Amino acid sequence: xxxxxxxxxxxxxxxxxxxxxxxxxxxxxxxxxxxxxxxxxxxxxxxxxxxxxxxxxxxxxxxxxxxxxxxxxxxxxxxxxxxxxxxxxxxxxxxxxxxxxxxxxxxxxxxxxxxxxxxxxxxxxxxxxxxxxxxxxxxxxxxxxxxxxxxxxxxxxxxxxxxxxxxxxxxxxxxxxxxxxxxxxxxxxxxxxxxxxxxxxxxxxxxxxxxxxxxxxxxxxxxxxxxxxxxxx
Amino acid sequence: xxxxxxxxxxxxxxxxxxxxxxxxxxxxxxxxxxxxxxxxxxxxxxxxxxxxxxxxxxxxxxxxxxxxxxxxxxxxxxxxxxxxxxxxxxxxxxxxxxxxxxxxxxxxxxxxxxxxxxxxxxxxxxxxxxxxxxxxxxxxxxxxxxxxxxxxxxxxxxxxxxxxxxxxxxxxxxxxxxxxxxxxxxxxxxxxxxxxxxxxxxxxxxxxxxxxxxxxxxxxxxxxxxxxxxxxxxxxxxxxxxxxxxxxxxxxxxxxxxxxxxxxxxxxxxxxxxxxxxxxxxxxxxxxxxxxxxxxxxxxxxxxxxxxxxxxxxxxxxxxxxxxxxxxxxxxxxxxx
Numbered sequence: 001x002x003x004x005x006x007x008x009x010x011x012x013x014x015x016x017x018x019x020x021x022x023x024x025x026x027x028x029x030x031x032x033x034x035x036x037x038x039x040x041x042x043x044x045x046x047x048x049x050x051x052x053x054x055x056x057x058x059x060x061x062x063x064x065x066x067x068x069x070x071x072x073x074x075x076x077x078x079x080x081x082x083x084x085x086x087x088x089x090x091x092x093x094x095x096x097x098x099x100x101x102x103x104x105x106x107x108x109x110x111x112x113x114x115x116x117x118x119x120x121x122x123x124x125x126x127x128x129x130x131x132x133x134x135x136x137x138x139x140x141x142x143x144x145x146x147x148x149x150x151x152x153x154x155x156x157x158x159x160x161x162x163x164x165x166x167x168x169x170x171x172x173x174x175x176x177x178x179x180x181x182x183x184x185x186x187x188x189x190x191x192x193x194x195x196x197x198x199x200x201x202x203x204x205x206x207x208x209x210x211x212x213x214x215x216x217x218x219x220x221x222x223x224x225x226x227x228x229x230x231x232x233x
Numbered sequence: 234x235x236x237x238x239x240x241x242x243x244x245x246x247x248x249x250x251x252x253x254x255x256x257x258x259x260x261x262x263x264x265x266x267x268x269x270x271x272x273x274x275x276x277x278x279x280x281x282x283x284x285x286x287x288x289x290x291x292x293x294x295x296x297x298x299x300x301x302x303x304x305x306x307x308x309x310x311x312x313x314x315x316x317x318x319x320x321x322x323x324x325x326x327x328x329x330x331x332x333x334x335x336x337x338x339x340x341x342x343x344x345x346x347x348x349x350x351x352x353x354x355x356x357x358x359x360x361x362x363x364x365x366x367x368x369x370x371x372x373x374x375x376x377x378x379x380x381x382x383x384x385x386x387x388x389x390x391x392x393x394x395x396x397x398x399x400x401x402x403x404x405x406x407x408x409x410x411x412x413x414x415x416x417x418x419x420x421x422x423x424x425x426x427x428x429x430x431x432x433x434x435x436x437x438x439x440x441x442x443x444x445x446x447x448x449x450x451x452x453x454x455x456x457x458x459x460x461x462x463x464x465x466x467x468x469x470x471x472x473x474x475x476x477x478x479x480x481x482x483x484x485x486x487x488x489x490x491x492x493x494x495x496x497x498x499x500x501x502x503x504x505x506x507x508x509x510x511x512x513x514x515x516x517x518x519x520x521x522x523x524x525x526x527x528x529x530x531x532x533x534x535x536x537x538x539x540x541x542x543x544x545x546x547x548x549x550x551x552x553x554x555x556x557x558x559x560x561x562x563x564x565x566x567x568x569x570x
Contacts, residue, residue, distance in 0.1 A: 071455065074454030088445040099450075100453055102438075102439070147452075
């Protein structure tokens with residue numbers, strides 16, 4: 001579904017992503033794990049067209065998207081739930097969801113909003129509240145709901161568990177599995193490697209911008225190096 | 234005690250009934266002398282001059298609010314569009330001898346067209362950098378006007394025709410300013426209405442998203458560059474129209490209209506009134522037009538050797554930034570702290 005082939009991304013003189021190649025197949029949950037600054041977020045931003053790679057290519061459903069503007073990438077069915085949620089704090093919960101459907105022109109937006117309220121009942125209670133007044137967990141739910149409002153085929157999640165209480169972390173990971181079961185393919189970036197590998201089909205390990213390891217999630221979870229570096233065992 | 238009072242004033246200012254009453258008062262002010270009730274004029278030409286200037290700056294403040302308020306781009310070069318509109322209109326009527334209506338529309342269109350390439354750098358830079366670039370652009374315009382022959386050089390262009398609608402604007406009413414006041418009021422109201430309708434529209438939502446988080450907005454499929462340019466061009470268009478009306482009211486235009494002082498004053502009106510508040514834009518424009526005029530009397534009465542306005546202006550800015558950085562009627566700050 002998504003093929004990333006030998007991309008390189010630079011921030012000025014810093015070589016943030018080095019010859020990264022990875023792919024995501026239809027229906028999968030794929031996770032990218034790695035330390036702070038390994039380049040996980042950079043890869044997601046590059047997929048969205050927010051950053052660009054001078055080399056290699058990115059294709060989505062067989063079409064080259066490497067040089068597409070972000071708006072057209074969203075239109076093709078990829079949505080990003082960014083790191084730190086990045087909800088619009090001074091808009092209401094409902095308006096945040098409406099903006100998630102910005103790229104759509106069909107009539108089913110309000111229907112999908114009801115679906116989001118079913119998926120995240122807390123958001124329904126707070127629909128007219130300013131998003132900035134929500135708790136961290138609620139903001140994460142809103143960010144995910146907003147991402148889903150574009151009806152993506154592929155959802156990119158960047159550190160959805162960041163800064164959340166353990167109970168909420170479990171809830172968020174449950175929801176991710178639910179969303180995947182509904183047919184949305186997921187590329188999950190996480191520092192919480194244990195949790196991520198538990199729900200993923202496959203995983204990539206990123207170190208200093210390089211893919212150093214890849215494989216089935218359960219194999220990675222039992223890999224000695226991964227255990228030492230990311231699972232603390 | 235000050236807080237609830239201010240809250241009350243804020244709520245009152247945003248009610249439609251308030252707007253209707255204020256418009257009625259303004260029109261009454263404008264036309265009471267035409268009724269010929271008393272021996273002498275009740276308000277006279279000077280007061281009406283101040284009213285017209287306040288209304289023109291209201292249009293300019295609203296148009297700058299579009300750029301600074303809606304997409305959060307601080308511009309210190311807005312006077313360039315105001316002046317450009319004036320010059321385009323002056324040259325269209327005096328050199329090409331076209332009717333004022335054509336000149337008026339043309340002044341807006343040219344300002345918008347010039348705003349397009351000038352808006353482009355605004356897509357790449359933000360904050361202090363954008364302030365410096367817009368300031369520089371404004372200065373360039375001033376020096377072009379000073380050095381070209383066609384614009385009359387530093388002396389400017391005198392003898393601009395009065396706009397006509399059957400009869401010349403300057404022949405209507407007892408002071409010749411009444412028709413200009415009504416025209417400025419209509420322009421301000423049209424712009425205010427567009428902005429009011431925009432707030433809850435798809436475009437308005439996109440503006441809000443870009444202002445609050447550009448990366449998140451882009452991730453939603455909103456093209457920030459497109460909307461930023463749109464705001465810039467739209468703001469330039471209305472500033473150009475206001476400039477045209479202003480120049481023909483004065484019947485004279487000079488490079489002073491393009492000065493950076495003008496731009497700074499326009500931005501101050503936005504900030505004092507409150508970003509994105511439509512009544513706030515009017516309040517900022519009226520306050521900063523009327524106060525210096527009033528203080529001129531204070532200076533004369535007390536025989537001061539300095540202009541108290543500049544002292545008060547500085548003080549006002551400092552106090553505002555301390556106690557109400559979001560402006561008198563604004564809900565949130567223009568500048569992030």
